[in-house]
Amino acid sequence: MNTAEWASDLWRRGCERLATELPEQQFNTWIRPLPPATVAGEGADAASALVATLKVPNHFKRDWIRRQYAARIEAILTELAGRPTRLELALAARDASAAALAVPTSAAAVPQQPSLLPPEPSAALRPVVQPPAAPVVLPSQAPASAKHRINPQLTFDTLVPGRANQMARTAALHVAGAPGITYNPLFIYGGVGLGKTHLIHAVGNALLKDRPDARVLYLHAEQFISDVVKNYQRKTFDELKAKYHSLDLLLIDDVQFFAGKDRTQEEFFNAFEALLAKKAHIIMTSDTYPKGLVDIDERLTSRFDAGLTVAIEPPELEMRVAILIKKAEAEGTPMPEDVAFFVAKNVRANVRELEGALRKVLAYAKFSHKEISINLAREALKDLLSIQNRQIGVENIQKTVADFYKIKVADMYSKKRPASIARPRQIAMYLAKELTQKSLPEIGELFGGRDHTTVLHAVRKIGGERQKNTELNQQLHVLEQTLKG
Numbered sequence: 114m115n116t117a118e119w120a121s122d123l124w125r126r127g128c129e130r131l132a133t134e135l136p137e138q139q140f141n142t143w144i145r146p147l148p149p150a151t152v153a154g155e156g157a158d159a160a161s162a163l164v165a166t167l168k169v170p171n172h173f174k175r176d177w178i179r180r181q182y183a184a185r186i187e188a189i190l191t192e193l194a195g196r197p198t199r200l201e202l203a204l205a206a207r208d209a210s211a212a213a214l215a216v217p218t219s220a221a222a223v224p225q226q227p228s229l230l231p232p233e234p235s236a237a238l239r240p241v242v243q244p245p246a247a248p249v250v251l252p253s254q255a256p257a258s259a260k261h262r263i264n265p266q267l268t269f270d271t272l273v274p275g276r277a278n279q280m281a282r283t284a285a286l287h288v289a290g291a292p293g294i295t296y297n298p299l300f301i302y303g304g305v306g307l308g309k310t311h312l313i314h315a316v317g318n319a320l321l322k323d324r325p326d327a328r329v330l331y332l333h334a335e336q337f338i339s340d341v342v343k344n345y346q347r348k349t350f351d352e353l354k355a356k357y358h359s360l361d362l363l364l365i366d367d368v369q370f371f372a373g374k375d376r377t378q379e380e381f382f383n384a385f386e387a388l389l390a391k392k393a394h395i396i397m398t399s400d401t402y403p404k405g406l407v408d409i410d411e412r413l414t415s416r417f418d419a420g421l422t423v424a425i426e427p428p429e430l431e432m433r434v435a436i437l438i439k440k441a442e443a444e445g446t447p448m449p450e451d452v453a454f455f456v457a458k459n460v461r462a463n464v465r466e467l468e469g470a471l472r473k474v475l476a477y478a479k480f481s482h483k484e485i486s487i488n489l490a491r492e493a494l495k496d497l498l499s500i501q502n503r504q505i506g507v508e509n510i511q512k513t514v515a516d517f518y519k520i521k522v523a524d525m526y527s528k529k530r531p532a533s534i535a536r537p538r539q540i541a542m543y544l545a546k547e548l549t550q551k552s553l554p555e556i557g558e559l560f561g562g563r564d565h566t567t568v569l570h571a572v573r574k575i576g577g578e579r580q581k582n583t584e585l586n587q588q589l590h591v592l593e594q595t596l597k598g
């Protein structure tokens with residue numbers, strides 16, 4: 114096993130272990146999306162420490178992972194490697210290997226001997242948990258190597274509409290009907306499993322239905338990165354250009370993966386400009402809004418934001434019910450509404466989890482030869498429900514929010530009023546109201562004997578601000594997901 118394989122294997126095993134230790138939700142939110150880890154020091158003196166470097170896309174995630182998981186990751190890697198292993202969390206572009214890359218400032222400035230350049234830092238180590246394999250579609254004119262299918266199941270018809278995806282769906286429908294005109298680029302962001310990939314496939318499918326000869330390409334950002342690396346190594350820049358610059362519609366998933374990949378960003382910038390100039394449409398997805406992206410060149414992020422940026426939120430109860438009913442029907446096993454409500458009330462995080470729960474219920478009904486009922490669903494989802502039903506306590510909310518904003522838990526009960534303390538306290542009150550059954554006076558009591566009107570004020574203030582302030586909204590999502598763990 115060579116060094117890269119050894120490091121990759123170590124990280125893979127570390128992830129497997131973490132996946133068994135952490136609630137699925139936390140693993141999926143914090144560990145699964147991480148780009149590749151590199152490990153330095155292996156193979157040297159067996160007593161010396163290894164340094165595992167994980168690249169994280171922004172300060173926010175770095176701080177959270179450092180506080181919540183770094184010690185455990187270090188302990189696991191130390192055990193698996195049999196050597197002390199220190200964890201470093203690097204903002205993608207600032208680590209040494211990325212900084213060492215010479216980056217051409219324009220396509221014309223590409224070095225004459227690109228093979229002398231090292232590949233993108235992550236090229237040697239693939240992420241352990243890959244993003245879902247990305248189907249690609251190109252019509253007949255496309256280079257043969259890139260001919261694959263877009264997923265025909267992911268259409269507007271199979272996408273359940275709701276408040277959570279209303280804006281994004283409307284914008285996507287608009288683009289599908291008249292690509293290249295308005296909302297270009299369309300930037301869709303939101304948490305894991307909320308339907309971003311589904312939505313952009315739906316645009317591709319719709320356009321191809323109208324115009325079967327349209328050149329449509331769907332790909333995950335990781336594939337773009339490896340395409341750039343491959344073409345640089347082979348010096349086939351024309352192929353790269355031919356593939357991307359000639360499209361009518363480019364659908365690119367998870368652009369946060371471009372963080373720190375300067376050469377990739379350069380090529381994407383070129384493709385982006387070429388496509389917009391010829392009125393081809395670009396739709397991107399990401400886990401955060403353009404200004405929240407870190408280590409992506411500002412000239413790119415400002416362009417990302419120049420068309421329309423829309424969020425997809427976690428689905429509300431009615432939408433979750435509708436999704437369950439529709440998907441059960443598609444499986445040929447209708448789900449009674451009361452059962453759908455029961456499942457939807459208990460599985461709240463995202464659509465992917467909802468699908469997982471549905472699969473369990475359907476399989477349970479099939480193998481036990483029983484009708485689908487609430488009792489059957491309760492039995493089928495026993496493990497999941499025991500986790501969900503773990504009460505979220507106000508104390509846990511106070512601790513999580515205090516950790517997150519780096520204040521003392523004691524400040525949650527104190528009378529201190531500086532904004533750096535008062536605001537996290539208001540956020541904790543808001544979450545306490547949202548995530549627990551406690552009344553306003555009870556919450557006030559748990560926050561150092563405050564009056565219920567103070568709690569009400571905080572709940573209204575944070576609730577109102579979250580509608581307008583994307584950064585706050587994002588932070589609240591992260592806190593909610595972590596607390597629901």
Ligand SMILES: Nc1ncnc2c1ncn2[C@@H]1O[C@H](COP(=O)(O)OP(=O)(O)OP(=O)(O)O)[C@@H](O)[C@H]1O
Nearest residue numbers: 271272273304305306307308309310311436464465
């Ligand atoms: N509104 C919806 N109606 C029907 N199915 C949905 C809806 N939203 C999501 N899904 C389904 O949920 C699953 C997860 O969705 P998808 O892969 O599109 O999420 P995502 O936001 O791209 O997540 P990630 O960032 O983790 O890739 C898919 O099977 C998708 O078809």
